[in-house]
Amino acid sequence: MNMKLKALVGSAIVGSMIAGGAIGSMLFGSAASAQTSTTTTTTPAATSTPAAGTAPAAGTFKPNEDAAHEAGESAAREAQENAGQMPTVP
Secondary structure, eight states: OOOHHHHHHHHHHHHHHHHHHHHHHHHHHHHHHHHHHOOOOOOOOOOOOOOTTOEEETTOOOOOOOOOHHTTTOHHHHHHHTOEEEEEEO
């Protein structure tokens, strides 16, 4: 190959990489910003423990303190719940 053809092919490769990066940045940048938006909900102090069968707000761990659940729970799991951690043991 002569030098002009090598330079042309190299420039085309670099140009396509830059264009692909810009397009990918626009597509995935807008998707990432949409995922990072957060909403907050407030609950009255009287209902700080969720009722049975309801899921807690995303990002916060609420232990199940129901008596029937507590009876079958291991000491290690209860210790994790008391520490505010998501239980990893049965």
